[in-house]
Amino acid sequence: MKLDRAGLTGLLQADDAAFAPVFERAGEVCRAQFGDTVRIRALLEFSNHCKRRCRYCGLNCANTALPRFRLTPDDMVHTALEAARCGYQTIVLQSGEDPFFTPDLLASIVGRIKRAAPGLAVTLSCGEFPAEAYRRFRDAGCDRYLLKHETADPDLYAALHPDSSLEERVGCLRAIKAAGLEAGGGFMVGLPGQTAQTIADDLLLLQSIPCDMAGIGPFLPHPDTPLGAEQPGSASLTLRAVALARLLLPQANLPVTTALGVLDPQAAGRVYEGGGNVVMRKVTPPHLRKLYQIYPASFPETTIEEGRRALEQSLRARGKIPV
Ligand code: SAH
Numbered sequence: 001m002k003l004d005r006a007g008l009t010g011l012l013q014a015d016d017a018a019f020a021p022v023f024e025r026a027g028e029v030c031r032a033q034f035g036d037t038v039r040i041r042a043l044l045e046f047s048n049h050c051k052r053r054c055r056y057c058g059l060n061c062a063n064t065a066l067p068r069f070r071l072t073p074d075d076m077v078h079t080a081l082e083a084a085r086c087g088y089q090t091i092v093l094q095s096g097e098d099p100f101f102t103p104d105l106l107a108s109i110v111g112r113i114k115r116a117a118p119g120l121a122v123t124l125s126c127g128e129f130p131a132e133a134y135r136r137f138r139d140a141g142c143d144r145y146l147l148k149h150e151t152a153d154p155d156l157y158a159a160l161h162p163d164s165s166l167e168e169r170v171g172c173l174r175a176i177k178a179a180g181l182e183a184g185g186g187f188m189v190g191l192p193g194q195t196a197q198t199i200a201d202d203l204l205l206l207q208s209i210p211c212d213m214a215g216i217g218p219f220l221p222h223p224d225t226p227l228g229a230e231q232p233g234s235a236s237l238t239l240r241a242v243a244l245a246r247l248l249l250p251q252a253n254l255p256v257t258t259a260l261g262v263l264d265p266q267a268a269g270r271v272y273e274g275g276g277n278v279v280m281r282k283v284t285p286p287h288l289r290k291l292y293q294i295y296p297a298s299f300p301e302t303t304i305e306e307g308r309r310a311l312e313q314s315l316r317a318r319g320k321i322p323v
Pocket of ligand 1: 126222
């Protein structure tokens with residue numbers, strides 16, 4: 001099995017029977033690394049304001065149909081501590097690119113959380129900043145930064161992102177690594193114009209950084225975006241991409257993405273057998289969960305504690321050990 005560009009492209013296009021041993025092997029590599037454990041993370045979406053116009057994303061600033069919200073720093077700290085109290089050991093703070101949250105403000109929020117809960121790992125996922133901002137986040141105690149490269153095809157990237165280039169995006173990922181943060185990358189499967197070869201390049205890009213984690217999820221059309229009439233990405237191709245990512249990056253954290261769970265809950269369950277070892281649960285205030293609308297979806301409006309318990313139960317029912 002050759003995991004170069006041609007080999008990966010071939011495997012992504014192979015028939016199911018030919019891919020089955022690859023899927024199995026990805027599961028074995030994952031078990032050798034993590035046993036039956038699944039790492040669970042709390043996800044706090046703290047602002048859906050965004051200055052960008054990414055053509056697939058419902059948060060893009062041209063979408064005037066979406067009511068916007070922004071949590072206060074106090075509410076963010078409070079929610080992070082509540083997540084820690086409910087057993088979470090990692091909180092992911094995610095937002096659109098909201099100019100209200102300057103690097104200084106984000107660093108001060110991270111610092112407050114770390115002082116109150118030193119054992120809680122803090123991940124930021126708030127988009128592109130100059131390299132010095134990532135160093136600031138690290139100095140404030142931030143542990144990881146999530147910034148998907150979205151697609152490794154520079155022309156497709158430029159067509160989808162009027163405000164940025166693939167080069168800038170990858171430059172940010174390298175700056176994140178250089179700052180000493182764990183780098184989380186990732187991409188979407190099924191973007192209009194993407195080919196199997198693009199996905200092969202996506203996978204090789206993750207390896208070249210190298211990413212410490214990688215979120216790989218299907219593209220889901222949002223009706224109030226320019227891509228609203230397109231088809232969603234394929235769940236089975238997403239499963240293949242995760243399995244191949246596991247073979248390329250044996251030690252990486254590979255989440256079962258929320259987008260895959262929305263598209264096809266059964267396929268999402270299968271990711272645990274083919275390389276996935278992480279899952280995130282929203283701890284965003286319940287009435288705001290549906291407003292963090294990168295794609296349309298509804299989420300249970302349970303409390304942080306109830307959500308955590310339900311997730312642990314569903315993992316145990318599949319023979320997994322939540323950690
Ligand atoms: N502003 C931050 C967070 C973006 S939202 C940043 O730039 O990194 C988090 C992720 O949601 C994005 O990286 C993208 O991969 C995904 N996403 C956005 N719109 C989507 C859509 N329509 N379908 C599937 N995933 C989407």
